[in-house]
Amino acid sequence: VNEGFNGKIFCTRPTKEISRLILYDSAKIQEEEAKKANEEHFSKHDPAEPLYTESEVDSVIPKFRVVDKDLDVKLDDDISFKFFYASHILGACSIELTIDGKVLVFSGDIGQDDDVLMFPPQKPKKADYVFLESTYGNRLHPQTDALFELETIINNTFNKGGTVVIPSFAVERVQTMMYLIWQLKKEERLPDIPYIIDTPMGISVLDVFKDNSPWHKLSFEDCDEMCKVFTLISDYKDSMNAVYDKKPKVVIAASGMITGGRVLSYLERLIDKPETTVVLVGYQAEGTRGRKLLEGAQEIKIYGNYYPVVANILLIESLSAHGDQKDLLNWLSELETKPQKVFLVHGENQAADELRLKVQEQYGFDTQVPFLGQVIEI
Template sequence: MDKIKIHFLGASGTVTGSKFYIETPESNIMVDCGMFQGLKELRQLNWKPLPINTSKINVVLLTHGHLDHTGYLPRLVKEGFGGKIIGTAPTLAITKIILMDSAKIHEEEAEQANAEGYSKHHPALPFYTVKEAENTIDFFQSEPKDKWITISENIRFKFKYNGHIIGATFIELEIFGKLFVFSGDIGRTEDLLLSSPECPKWADYLFIESTYGNKLHPQENVDDLLIELINKTIREKGNLIIPSFAVERLQSLMYTLWSLFKKNKIPNIPIFIDSPMGNNVLSVFERFPDWHKLPIKEYHAMCHHFNIISSYADTWKTIDDPRPKIVIAGSGMVTGGRVLTYLKQLIDEVSTTVLLVGYQAEGTRGRQLLEGAHELKLFGKYHPIKATIKHIESLSAHADQNELLHWINAIKNIPETVFLIHGEPLALDAFRSKIKDVHGWHIHIPKLNEVREFLI
């Protein structure tokens, strides 16, 4: 009797770094290949070679394009991977944008650290370069959703629509007749721009994200909250800074603000979009209209309403602009990107409001702001926080506990094992108890680098 092994190389006991390596007698497969973010001890794991022979991986399957699911790909190639990297067409378009932007940031941060001498490493090196990101893109191969794709004689997979961000899917991976279902990140049942996620009907082994496994999203009136903050910004002649993920959150925010303006609920306050990656993602919405709900005519009208910043020089012009304004800039967890420049200059002003609009992983600057930090370290120096910090949790692109349960309720069989992944310890344990109470299924919470064997 043959066996397969699954290596939990990321998103195990933590939210980020999603990587699952499956060894089989016919082919070796990796599902997602993300970077760790957040806590320093997690980020340091990115620099360690994987505890597997990467040259033996035949194929990488991507659930979606976010950095914590794709950001390790250039390192994988550098370590010897030479197979195919497969995702839906919009997922690969997003992944290309994210990898190129990430590589540029890695290079710029290393250069700045060396110039200003605030790195402990001499010299500071980029995690990967633009050239290495470009080399990775050569391995991309797109496949449609809802179609079985053969990997080998007894192994095939199918992408299924999952909401969350454009192009995102869950993966049904059939290995010698057993169905392994990898949820990726599950979207919301009610989303401004995307349809509701589809649900799996069968799973012998289920690998499900648990980001909000212990929470329900609050029933907030997002429009009213934004109107209130915008009016406050105008009254105080201040700045409303919104750190935003470039994929999906940025586009949702743009659409919400555009809709409020069209309905005369907010004045024509200057709104600056300072996210080169986000600007590129907008073009993906234009290229793949079947993957979202935003009509193209509305898309163009919306884009013309905003001040789209492309150059870093314009970032500084925006900071110096004395008018009350809204700035939406990456990154969403305040881990990098141009939002750091705005915060460095403006976070010590009482007229500044920082609005957090998504999940803030443990160890990120966004989580520090959320938890009431009195200072923030930016570019090697501490800056006092005098700005007002606000949070709109209901704009999250992740399903909450009820939506996660709804997603698995469609499964008709009893899975042999449900693996809870992509969550912090409290969320994982709460979701384990909830599934146990509702379904009575066998649940396992894998540890990082754990290996499980399955007989087939």
């Protein structure tokens, strides 16, 4: 927009609401960090500047145009598009784009067929060209019971007098963990201890969930009942009180990869205690604290200080918001005619190439893994 874009930004209603939250939150953090960098002179940039500001977000939001899924939108005589449900996170959709009579389908991120909160992804019926993600193109999610795993972890930690810390993505994963704990509490399978949600962004996204119940499996009433199980913390002072409270509890806090957020304050106090359990519930990118913990790091740096890792570090693998190889192959199963080509994107080389072989074997589709920067002529 700063460089002159003056068009429309089409999205679903939940996507607009979540984008608004994320953009303003990100801009505020960037402005605060740039100000601090300039005051303390620790940035290599002079002056340090945010990527974008809150006032710049003000100019972006009015350009959003909400479009419901399964609705054909005509952009001009030769171009139209349609969103269809992708199941990845709240509001996520694949796109069917028709240009000059040719149908191009872009999967975006595809969720699991049996996701805890999201409905199964809709499958495309027709496509001349398919652009399909391949994040987990070479793996299958373990067939484990996330409820049983979580029940065991929380009860074992409680019996040791410890706290369970669950670093979590504010969008979708916080809500998934809340749902699982709610189910366990309803069945009286968990101890009577505090269950804390300490992420202002995650709490704001909860409101988006409540307002968009047709997009997920929970009713408005379900969301309200679920929230009654938890202490929702937005205020910083309340957060610090929870951090210093020594009683056993379960804390869900951002960020999911432990790159920042309030979860750092909990880990600063608890990572060196043997009775603490840290439960990773999402993808941990290379170079993040979460990845280092997953790989068995002996110490971790938080706020400039190193702390020994004595806590139990566990991973619940079955909660990914990305479909596995089976889900991705299944997503292609309802195409009524053979596409001219399938392009596999958004995946590491090995994952994409293994999925390519599987697509060709199962469907006989001409399948390619394009390289970065490659120009594809349709």
